[in-house]
Amino acid sequence: MKNLLLIFILAVVSACCPCRHFSTSTADSIRVETVVRYERVLDTVYIDVPVEIVRETVRDTISHLETSFAASDARINPDGSLFHSLANKPQKRPEPIEKDVIYRDSIIYRDRVNTEIVEVEGKLTWWQQTKMRGFWLLLVVVVFIFRKNLATLARRFI
Template sequence: MTKKLFILLAAVSLMWGCCPCRNLTTETDRQDSTRVEVRTQTILVPDTVFLEIPAQTAERTTRDSVSHLENEYATSDARINPDGSLFHDLRTKPQKKAIETDKKIEKRDSVVYRNRYLKIKEKVSVPRDLTKFQKCEIFGFWFLLAIFALVVYLKRLQK
């Protein structure tokens, strides 16, 4: 019975803690803030585009001895038919023509702005005197520990 009582008292005294000083915790918040800024810039660059000219055909028959067909990209053939008429044939050559233009080039640039705020915890000791109850707890712990040690010592002597 006494052994159980001493174990119970020892357990209660160990659970009954004391803190001679109070700790104050200061906190600062941590936040992440991200902002993306997109810049678009349009640049006109001189460029050459090749335009394909389609093939064309033109014919003309006349009773005159002179015939004229003209195209800046064509070839011309003329002849007199057996019945006395003039046949004139004009054919364009398939080719590409260079044309100067302005080409639009669009540049996109994005800039990421990131602000970080950290949350920091610091322990700050606040000095103050112990209350009467805290002093009693401290003294009571050592008193119970001494009694427990004395009981253990006396039990060994009895054996």
């Protein structure tokens, strides 16, 4: 029992203190600038042209029918009348239009201060020095107390 109490006291005395670090704080500054620009651009849209049929019968020798996208046929009937037909071809018609285009540009500005960890070397207090030396003293005492067990253990492995 005395041995365990001695080991416990030596362990408490030889406990060490971690190193202390001083660091500077980080200061970040973020600024976002957004530029919005509107432009009108000429673009082409394709419009479906519907099928159109136009027919006309005239008692004349000449007949003329016309549309922007059409095919025309004309003939003279046996009774002397003129038959003329006009049919549009189904197609897509290009139509120019003006279109609004929005340009959004974002620029992120980040000002950063570099952070460095600076170790400050200072003298250890007498208590810290005593705890550091006490570890080796505790190690010697533990080896001395358990010398028979350590010798037996070493013989098994050798």
